[in-house]
Structures are given as structure tokens and as C-alpha cells.
Amino acid sequence: MAYITINHNFFKHNLDIFRQHLKTINPQKNIEVAAVLKDNAYGHGLEIMSDLAMKNGIKSVFVKNYNEALKVAHKFDSVTFFYGIAPEKSNNIYSTIHGFDDFAKIEKALGDMRGLGVELKVNVGMNRNGIEMKDLRKHIEVILKNDMRLIGILSHNGYGDEIGDEFHKEFDKFQEVKEQVKKLSKELGFALPRFHSLNSSCTLRTQQCDDDLVRIGIALYGYLTNEITIEAAKKLKPILKLYANRISTKLLDIGERIGYGGVTIMTNKRVVSTYDIGYGDGLYRLNGNKKLLLPNGEEILPRTSMDCFSCYGDTDEICVMEDAGYVAEVFDTVPYEVLTRLSPFITRIIV
Numbered sequence: 001m002a003y004i005t006i007n008h009n010f011f012k013h014n015l016d017i018f019r020q021h022l023k024t025i026n027p028q029k030n031i032e033v034a035a036v037l038k039d040n041a042y043g044h045g046l047e048i049m050s051d052l053a054m055k056n057g058i059k060s061v062f063v064k065n066y067n068e069a070l071k072v073a074h075k076f077d078s079v080t081f082f083y084g085i086a087p088e089k090s091n092n093i094y095s096t097i098h099g100f101d102d103f104a105k106i107e108k109a110l111g112d113m114r115g116l117g118v119e120l121k122v123n124v125g126m127n128r129n130g131i132e133m134k135d136l137r138k139h140i141e142v143i144l145k146n147d148m149r150l151i152g153i154l155s156h157n158g159y160g161d162e163i164g165d166e167f168h169k170e171f172d173k174f175q176e177v178k179e180q181v182k183k184l185s186k187e188l189g190f191a192l193p194r195f196h197s198l199n200s201s202c203t204l205r206t207q208q209c210d211d212d213l214v215r216i217g218i219a220l221y222g223y224l225t226n227e228i229t230i231e232a233a234k235k236l237k238p239i240l241k242l243y244a245n246r247i248s249t250k251l252l253d254i255g256e257r258i259g260y261g262g263v264t265i266m267t268n269k270r271v272v273s274t275y276d277i278g279y280g281d282g283l284y285r286l287n288g289n290k291k292l293l294l295p296n297g298e299e300i301l302p303r304t305s306m307d308c309f310s311c312y313g314d315t316d317e318i319c320v321m322e323d324a325g326y327v328a329e330v331f332d333t334v335p336y337e338v339l340t341r342l343s344p345f346i347t348r349i350i351v
């Protein structure tokens with residue numbers, strides 16, 4: 001049976017890079033590293049990754065939706081879900097507010113909003129989600145009036161990977177957001193919420209940070225997709241490997257063909273085996289236009305099937321992927337996509 005291994009030492013190694021970096025750039029403040037476990041922990045497996053995060057002292061995590069939040073809430077002090085409305089109240093599961101209509105939706109779902117923990121997302125230039133800075137007061141007033149708990153103020157810097165000064169513009173805009181919220185907290189009399197704005201690349205890129213926490217996703221899994229050079233990024237180690245097992249082996253002659261449509265045609269007499277990973281498991285389908293090599297250097301022979309692929313050789317077990325960055329390059333995408341496609345039904349084990 002195909003399976004995925006997660007290397008716990010590499011996870012700790014990646015996490016330590018962030019803890020160290022934050023200590024270096026701001027020794028006065030103990031900035032918290034929160035783990036982003038959305039989308040089945042970037043395809044690594046929510047269950048196994050939340051255990052690993054907990055064991056490594058992570059207290060706050062971020063997930064995509066309430067269903068993911070519910071699965072891990074008992075392991076952490078706080079779990080924030082980015083999208084959707086909570087169907088019930090919970091002590092340590094926090095909703096993200098992206099706009100004024102969210103209040104009406106929450107009220108409809110819950111009856112009243114009292115006691116609900118929320119984090120307010122502010123748009124600092126990516127123009128994707130979140131409220132506008134000028135509307136901060138209006139939203140905070142509704143939160144206070146309805147006795148909700150204002151847990152955090154966040155933004156998302158969309159230029160962490162890119163060369164140019166957009167990154168700094170968004171960074172500065174969040175500093176303004178913080179100043180405004182601090183003023184409002186005095187004026188309206190509420191406790192300061194936590195502030196956070198930086199993802200993996202932004203955190204490693206910046207040399208100044210006085211946020212309360214950083215939200216680290218892709219780098220904890222061992223990758224960064226930055227255009228600019230970030231020294232620490234080179235030290236990250238991918239934690240996931242994907243393995244497949246042999247289903248069957250044949251000795252094929254010159255001219256014989258393999259797979260759907262017989263796209264691969266034998267040029268020599270060789271041993272060919274099939275293995276139990278296919279596009280249904282989340283590995284991209286190969287139709288013959290692109291060439292993907294296994295870590296052992298053998299080519300995955302087109303066309304691949306939903307549940308299996310063929311390659312030369314007959315080893316019982318084969319590593320299919322140890323670097324999602326390589327697969328991403330072949331398919332003109334990012335490791336995020338390669339990883340999140342991995343089927344949640346593949347067995348995951350810690351090594």
C-alpha cells in the first residue's frame with residue numbers, strides 16, 4: 001500500500017529556524033510561532049501534523065474552515081479558521097471576520113453573537129479578503145456592542161515572495177492598522193487584541209517585527225517559493241516523502257506498449273513494474289507531454305492511470321516524491337498545490 005512519511009526531526013528543524021530568527025530580530029518580545037494547518041495541513045495530514053505541532057509546543061493554529069478547527073481544537077489554546085461561519089460557539093475556536101455582512105450571517109447562524117471569539121482581517125493591499133482600514137472603528141464597535149471577544153487583528157501580506165517594495169508598503173500599512181487599533185482601544189476601552197500579519201516568506205524576509213505572532217505554513221513543511229534570496233530558506237528541509245508499492249511486474253519486448261493508448265513504446269526488452277500511486281492519489285497525470293522522474297532517476301512512464309503508474313525496474317517499494325518543489329517545477333506550479341492535492345486517504349506515518 002502506498003504511504004506518506006513525515007519526518008518529525010525535519011519539522012522541528014524548520015520550526016527552530018523561525019523561533020531562532022524571531023529571537024534574533026526581536027529579543028525583547030517572545031513572538032509566537034503559530035502553525036497554519038489549513039487544507040489538511042497542506043496535504044500532510046491534519047491529524048498527524050496537529051499532533052506534531054502540539055508536541056513541539058505550538059499553542060495557536062490556523063485552519064481553513066470550522067470542520068478542520070473542530071478536529072484539532074482539543075490540542076491547542078486557540079484555533080482560528082479563516083473562512084466560513086461557525087455553526088456553534090466554542091471557547092477556543094475563533095472566526096475570522098472579512099466584512100460587515102459576516103455579522104448578519106453569524107447572527108443568523110447562532111441567534112446571538114455574545115461571547116464569540118473573532119479575529120478581524122484587514123486588507124492592506126492584496127485586495128482579496130478583509131475589511132478596509134477606514135472601517136476598523138465600525139467593525140470594532142459592532143464587536144463590542146454585541147459582547148463578542150476581539151481576539152486578534154490580522155492582515156495578509158501578498159508580496160512576501162516578490163522582489164520590489166510592495167512587501168514593505170503592506171508591512172507599513174499594517175503598522176498603521178496597529179496604531180489605529182491601539183488608539184481605539186484607549187478610546188473605546190477594550191483590551192488590546194493580538195496582532196499578526198506575516199506568513200513564512202514575510203517572516204524570514206523581515207528584519208523587524210513586533211507583531212504578537214506569525215502564521216507559518218509552507219516553510220514548516222520545508223518549502224519557500226520566494227523570488228528574492230532569503231538565506232534561511234535554503235536550510236529548510238521537506239518533511240514529506242511519498243512511497244508506492246509494486247502491484248505487478250512484466251518483461252516486455254521491443255515494440256510492446258504500456259498503459260492507456262499505449263503511449264509508451266518499448267525500445268528495448270526490459271522489466272516494467274506498476275506501482276500503486278496515480279492521479280487519483282493526487283499525483284499529476286502524465287500524458288506524455290511532460291517528463292517526471294522518480295528520486296531514483298527512473299522516469300514515470302506515460303500515461304499514468306488513476307490508481308497506478310509504470311516504470312522500469314522491479315523493486316518492491318519505490319519513493320515517488322521527496323521534493324514537491326521539483327514536481328511543482330515540472331508542472332509549472334507551486335509546492336503548495338502539489339502537496340495539497342495529496343489524497344487524505346493515503347496512510348501517513350511519522351518517521
Ligand SMILES: *Cc1c(COP(=O)(O)O)cnc(C)c1O
Pocket residue numbers: 036038082156198199200201215216217218219
Ligand atoms: C495560507 C496562509 C498563511 C500561510 O502562508 P505560507 O506562505 O504557507 O506561510 C498565512 N496567512 C493566511 C491568511 C493564509 O491564508
